[in-house]
Amino acid sequence: MKKIVFILMIFVLGPFVVRGQTTINIKTALQGIVDNLEQLSRRLTGNEELKIRKASLKNVIDLALAESNDLKNKLIKIAYLEGDYLDLRDTLLKELGNHSSYYDSISMALEKENSLSKIKNISTQLKDWRRIVYHPTLEKIVNFLLVFEGRDALQLAETRFNNISNDLKKVNNLEVIKNSPLNNLLAKAEESLNEARELQKASALIILKSDENDTQKLIEEELDKIKETYSYFLEMSDWLKKASKK
């Protein structure tokens, strides 16, 4: 019985532990890079510099692995994917897997090297690889995540809109409701929601094209439109509250 409870706890708490660890790792790795940079800025002997440069590279690799895990977990969590988007998610997960393999190979090479010039070479290799391979993939992944976070937010707002709309229809025969600002506010909310929907569609199309990079801006605009929708809902709520107190 205890074993079953333990296994269940691992399944239930596992994702939180993994997420917690990932967060700590990213911060820790970044802090490690800062410490190494501060040490490198001082006057150092050859051996000291070699040691710190190795440690610095190791921190960059740790950071990259932590980021990779974080992104992988987030990609896996996205629900209700289909068609091209499901394929794209699989491709992105595969690319993250390739990145991890590359980091592992660099890490092994780093451990063996004891020459400052070769360590600097590895550093340059890693820098170029990140620019050419890692950064474009990272951008795609971040955009992909934002689009589907936007989709979920939009769905939540749409459900709320439909509920309010249905509730309002039920009481719309009351003269006081007919003459109230509620219908006008609901129409404005619908307008904002439609704009958010269009922005969502546009951002979802963009992530399927590799050479466009307006996704983040579109999601920011979509979020603003969803916020605007909620501001109308809250205005309606306030009116109702005030009217019932009169």
Added chain:
Amino acid sequence: MGSNLFNKIKLLKQIRPEADFALSSRRIILTTTRKPHYQFLFKKQIQQTLILSAAMGMAVVLLLIVGRVSNLPLEGLSPNLISSLNSKELTQEQESINFNIHLAEAKYYKESTTQVTMALNNDLDSVAMQKQAENINSLIKELAL
């Protein structure tokens, strides 16, 4: 004299109707509808009138309510009339949307790549390294992950 009269009276008790008369009289009695008692009739009429008046009164009240619904005053409104406009739920939902769209994380990933690329630069002098360390430090402070 007295006992003679008493005997005659006793004889009167033996008087019986003829059988045919008795039969026809019984039929007449049984087939004739019973006339209600006037007092009872009066009570029942009052009762019926009262029930009818009450029903009509209720109907009038209902008609008044239905007729006035379309002109309900504002004080008749309940804040829960439109349950989906619950301000607490709306605020919570709006906050969850802000929380679930990780624009800050997107910003982090954008900045961290630049900072790490700089840190991997072998040609940084000591001043540039210090500056870079400060940049990454501020990135850690802003880290929303």
